[in-house]
Amino acid sequence: MTYIPTTARTGPRAGVAAADVTPMDVAARGPLLLLLGSGIVWLVLSGVLGLITSIQLHSPHFLANCSFLTYGRAEAMRETAFVYGWAANAGLALAIWILGRLGGNPLRGLNWLFGGAAAWNTAVFVGVIGIAIGDLTSFSLFQMPRYAQPFMVVAYGAIAIAGILAWMGRRTDGTYAAQWYALAALFLFPWLSTIGQYVLLWAPSRGVVQNVAADWYAQGVWTLWLAPLGLAAAYYVIPKITGKVLANYDAAPLGFWALIFVGAWTGGRHLIGGPVPAWIVTVAVVASVVLLVHYLIVFLNLRSAWGVPSTALGFIRFGVVAYLLGGAIDAVTAFRSVALETQFTLFDVALQQLALYGGLSMMFFGAIYFMVPRLTGTGWASSGLAVAHRFLVTIGVIVLVVTLAVAGWSEGADLLNAQTPFADIVDHAKLPLLIHSGAQFVLLLGNLLLLANFLQTIRTSVVADVIALNPIGTSEVSAT
Amino acid sequence: MKNGPLLFLGLFAALSISWGAIVLGTHAQIGALTPYYDDTEGASFPKRGSGLAAQGEREYIALGCVACHTQQVRRPGFGVDDLRGWGDRQSVARDYIFQFRPQLGSLRLGPDLANFGDRKPNPPDADELYKLLYAGTPAHPSYRFLFDRRRVVGERSLVALNLTNELAPGRGYEVVPSSKAESLVAYLLSLKNGYTYPEAQPAAAPAPEKKAGASSEKAAPAATKAPATEPSPETEKSNPRGKRPEQAVPAAAPDENKKQTK
Amino acid sequence: MSTPSNQDPRLDPAAVTDDALLSQHDKLLGKQPDDGAHYRLMPLAMLFIFAGFIFFGATYLGRFAGHFDPRIYNENVREFGATKAAPVALDPVAIGEKLFNNAACNTCHQATGQGVPGAIPPLAGSEWAQGPEERVIRIVLYGLQGPIKVAGKDFNSAMPAFGKVAGGGFNWSDDKVAHVLTYVRQAWGNKAGPIDVAKVTAIHEKEGDHKPWAPSELEKIK
Numbered sequence: 001m002t003y004i005p006t007t008a009r010t011g012p013r014a015g016v017a018a019a020d021v022t023p024m025d026v027a028a029r030g031p032l033l034l035l036l037g038s039g040i041v042w043l044v045l046s047g048v049l050g051l052i053t054s055i056q057l058h059s060p061h062f063l064a065n066c067s068f069l070t071y072g073r074a075e076a077m078r079e080t081a082f083v084y085g086w087a088a089n090a091g092l093a094l095a096i097w098i099l100g101r102l103g104g105n106p107l108r109g110l111n112w113l114f115g116g117a118a119a120w121n122t123a124v125f126v127g128v129i130g131i132a133i134g135d136l137t138s139f140s141l142f143q144m145p146r147y148a149q150p151f152m153v154v155a156y157g158a159i160a161i162a163g164i165l166a167w168m169g170r171r172t173d174g175t176y177a178a179q180w181y182a183l184a185a186l187f188l189f190p191w192l193s194t195i196g197q198y199v200l201l202w203a204p205s206r207g208v209v210q211n212v213a214a215d216w217y218a219q220g221v222w223t224l225w226l227a228p229l230g231l232a233a234a235y236y237v238i239p240k241i242t243g244k245v246l247a248n249y250d251a252a253p254l255g256f257w258a259l260i261f262v263g264a265w266t267g268g269r270h271l272i273g274g275p276v277p278a279w280i281v282t283v284a285v286v287a288s289v290v291l292l293v294h295y296l297i298v299f300l301n302l303r304s305a306w307g308v309p310s311t312a313l314g315f316i317r318f319g320v321v322a323y324l325l326g327g328a329i330d331a332v333t334a335f336r337s338v339a340l341e342t343q344f345t346l347f348d349v350a351l352q353q354l355a356l357y358g359g360l361s362m363m364f365f366g367a368i369y370f371m372v373p374r375l376t377g378t379g380w381a382s383s384g385l386a387v388a389h390r391f392l393v394t395i396g397v398i399v400l401v402v403t404l405a406v407a408g409w410s411e412g413a414d415l416l417n418a419q420t421p422f423a424d425i426v427d428h429a430k431l432p433l434l435i436h437s438g439a440q441f442v443l444l445l446g447n448l449l450l451l452a453n454f455l456q457t458i459r460t461s462v463v464a465d466v467i468a469l470n471p472i473g474t475s476e477v478s479a480t
Numbered sequence: 481m482k483n484g485p486l487l488f489l490g491l492f493a494a495l496s497i498s499w500g501a502i503v504l505g506t507h508a509q510i511g512a513l514t515p516y517y518d519d520t521e522g523a524s525f526p527k528r529g530s531g532l533a534a535q536g537e538r539e540y541i542a543l544g545c546v547a548c549h550t551q552q553v554r555r556p557g558f559g560v561d562d563l564r565g566w567g568d569r570q571s572v573a574r575d576y577i578f579q580f581r582p583q584l585g586s587l588r589l590g591p592d593l594a595n596f597g598d599r600k601p602n603p604p605d606a607d608e609l610y611k612l613l614y615a616g617t618p619a620h621p622s623y624r625f626l627f628d629r630r631r632v633v634g635e636r637s638l639v640a641l642n643l644t645n646e647l648a649p650g651r652g653y654e655v656v657p658s659s660k661a662e663s664l665v666a667y668l669l670s671l672k673n674g675y676t677y678p679e680a681q682p683a684a685a686p687a688p689e690k691k692a693g694a695s696s697e698k699a700a701p702a703a704t705k706a707p708a709t710e711p712s713p714e715t716e717k718s719n720p721r722g723k724r725p726e727q728a729v730p731a732a733a734p735d736e737n738k739k740q741t742k
Numbered sequence: 743m744s745t746p747s748n749q750d751p752r753l754d755p756a757a758v759t760d761d762a763l764l765s766q767h768d769k770l771l772g773k774q775p776d777d778g779a780h781y782r783l784m785p786l787a788m789l790f791i792f793a794g795f796i797f798f799g800a801t802y803l804g805r806f807a808g809h810f811d812p813r814i815y816n817e818n819v820r821e822f823g824a825t826k827a828a829p830v831a832l833d834p835v836a837i838g839e840k841l842f843n844n845a846a847c848n849t850c851h852q853a854t855g856q857g858v859p860g861a862i863p864p865l866a867g868s869e870w871a872q873g874p875e876e877r878v879i880r881i882v883l884y885g886l887q888g889p890i891k892v893a894g895k896d897f898n899s900a901m902p903a904f905g906k907v908a909g910g911g912f913n914w915s916d917d918k919v920a921h922v923l924t925y926v927r928q929a930w931g932n933k934a935g936p937i938d939v940a941k942v943t944a945i946h947e948k949e950g951d952h953k954p955w956a957p958s959e960l961e962k963i964k
Contacts, residue, residue, distance in 0.1 A: 066625075075544065172765070207577040209507045210582060241755075249770040270586055276510075282807040311751035311754060415588060422590060
């Protein structure tokens with residue numbers, strides 16, 4: 001399909017030429033939009049599961065007798081759908097696109113990309129079904145059954161080929177921060193996953209070594225894979241929209257290497273007081289503090305995002321703030337005296353949601369709003385849906401994190417009081433958890449709107465293509 | 481950074497170093513832990529559970545119980561795990577060497593289960609557990625799919641649950657636990673941390689400034705048994721939660737545990 | 743650029759091209775050919791902050807990592823075993839009872855201490871068991887072989903050595919020997935005093951490696 005760039009002032013393609021659509025975008029649009037679309041569908045699915053689990057938190061008997069949706073399995077499915085469905089797909093689409101754009105040449109390996117995207121989503125689907133029937137592994141962020149995991153690595157490799165080729169075939173010698181982060185994510189996940197699978201599933205170690213490895217893996221998933229994907233998106237979109245060079249950019253390499261080298265060490269802080277030698281936890285505490293260097297540099301770099309009105313930047317600003325806040329709170333709660341209050345409570349969950357939803361997803365939303373018009377060649381179909389999505393998701397995430405944190409704090413105080421029976425602990429946290437369900441509903445609604453907008457945009461772009469290819473027959477074809 | 485291979489090497493180094501130190505290092509230290517042989521008892525600890533309990537462990541994993549329950553007891557003085565009757569001593573790595581996949585857990589929406597078979601003050605029994613799994617409580621979901629409701633043929637089954645009122649299955653019907661429920665309950669009852677290994681011994685007690693109040697009948701006898709252990713300058717620091725009413729770390733605890741495991 | 747307002751969510755126009763983005767930022771890293779292609783020095787503040795974090799980390803690790811000892815689970819402990827609780831007075835009778843019944847003594851002498859008539863001498867009411875320390879300690883440490891008269895009955899069996907002696911299969915430490923004797927001497931109605939660990943050690947050192955004693959030899963010892 002050929003795409004004829006226009007300088008049209010009206011119709012769906014108005015202004016898009018000024019948005020710097022490159023020939024690279026045209027060719028790659030099929031597989032990238034497939035990845036994005038799959039991601040958004042997974043986001044909605046995980047939203048449904050999130051709503052179910054949030055209701056089960058305050059009403060444990062909701063859907064309890066259905067073995068597929070018992071809380072343990074539903075929560076594992078939700079987490080898997082969110083991380084390996086939504087975050088992986090969206091992040092990979094963005095990473096490949098950014099590498100291609102900054103590489104300056106058309107993407108190669110697109111067939112691999114297509115195949116890899118299909119294989120990845122199939123594997124995740126099989127994994128989620130596997131969890132529903134009870135084959136979950138019980139490791140956080142690593143719940144998919146053993147039979148689904150190797151396919152993920154292979155599929156990921158297929159997808160990553162396009163990105164690596166884009167880096168190797170780039171036009172300029174020098175590279176930009178977004179490229180480093182994107183490339184890091186492309187390499188690090190398969191290594192992480194392979195090691196994790198071996199140590200935990202295929203040749204399990206003895207006893208709690210598994211749990212230490214699982215914590216290392218889960219931490220790696222966040223700091224070595226997801227955070228780089230989000231930062232790649234942020235580092236790219238912010239200067240593109242603001243037109244300003246990033247401040248203190250000469251510190252950016254240090255920020256990058258600080259994340260990569262220090263980030264993977266912080267997993268041990270989830271094992272405070274646990275049956276592991278004390279040094280593992282102490283090392284994690286130290287690493288959490290040293291990691292503040294990375295957060296400081298990210299703040300210094302990305303603060304130019306403020307001051308420019310823009311939808312995409314609005315999301316990214318929120319995401320950056322949430323990311324930095326998450327990092328700071330992580331460092332504080334790593335210390336044992338604080339961890340005593342927050343450990344084993346929903347407060348930890350709140351921090352995880354702050355990072356994954358408030359930080360990562362919002363950065364992705366912003367980058368998606370920026371990227372899709374350039375891929376489809378048309379603007380988003382509906383500004384109303386976009387505004388509604390932004391409003392709902394922003395409110396939803398804030399309420400989600402705050403209610404979980406409040407519930408967690410109350411839980412923590414109750415847990416430390418030996419007199420309080422467990423039934424009471426749940427009771428005291430009931431109100432925040434009810435509001436939490438409301439927040440999950442709002443988020444689901446917002447993401448449904450995003451999905452609707454996305455599908456509508458694709459439809460519009462297909463129609464616009466048809467029009468562009470048949471300029472004479474325009475009057476006979478209805479342009480939506 | 482224009483050097484692709486250097487970037488690649490850096491990424492690889494970062495991952496390898498962190499993996500080497502954390503995973504490999506831990507494996508080198510505690511990856512080959514063996515059971516601890518006690519001369520006096522003439523037995524090794526931890527003891528292996530029954531095969532039914534091992535099946536139950538898989539069932540526990542398959543149900544995702546780890547989403548709400550932890551299986552790690554924190555040391556006395558760090559939290560109140562001991563005062564809640566979850567265990568007298570901290571869980572250590574040796575407690576888990578025979579487990580297929582230690583379910584340490586990260587959320588306590590429900591109580592800790594590391595020592596569930598020895599829970600204080602009342603250890604659980606099988607009937608109570610079956611009832612809990614079938615009916616649930618206001619704070620705990622029910623798991624009816626672990627049970628079979630079937631017609632009574634001849635005599636009532638010996639393992640049929642005793643259900644009354646609205647839970648009763650109806651005339652001529654009985655509710656029996658499936659093999660999954662049986663193995664799960666066997667597993668839960670087998671969770672015991674009885675023996676105190678050398679590495680699980682508490683550090684010397686600080687000067688007993690505040691004995692635990694009447695909050696736990698466990699604490700009182702332990703406190704009275706412990707003679708004033710010599711407080712040394714080191715021990716002041718061994719208790720980070722000086723404000724909370726804590727158990728004077730029972731110097732008699734190891735002995736008590738030894739007695740209990742007779 | 744004549745673009746739609748930045749507020750239109752349907753399209754966020756780009757303010758720079760990718761090439762410009764790349765080259766402008768690359769300049770800051772000093773990689774452009776005209777810049778000599780060397781790294782710029784990190785700002786001094788960043789250097790200090792980083793150094794501060796490293797210093798904190800090192801001291802924290804030194805204090806709370808227990809020298810990376812895998813036996814230390816409590817971060818406040820600096821050295822394994824250094825701050826263990828003061829030794830507790832263990833109950834020797836309880837330990838002795840456990841030892842007796844752990845398929846060591848009770849197989850022959852029976853849990854009731856009655857022995858097997860004609861084969862194994864009883865311990866309950868035995869004048870040997872309640873007799874002089876020097877004798878009972880040697881019996882348990884080195885074993886007994888030869889005819890013996892206990893409570894008016896004759897026996898002629900062999901009792902293995904329980905102590906850490908050559909040819910012994912049990913390798914009990916001296917305190918175990920002491921504890922089991924203490925138990926036996928007060929069980930089943932026996933009324934004799936407890937045995938000191940120090941006494942066992944003294945005898946063990948004095949006799950060294952000795953073959954199983956004959957009752958006639960023991961009768962010469964008081």
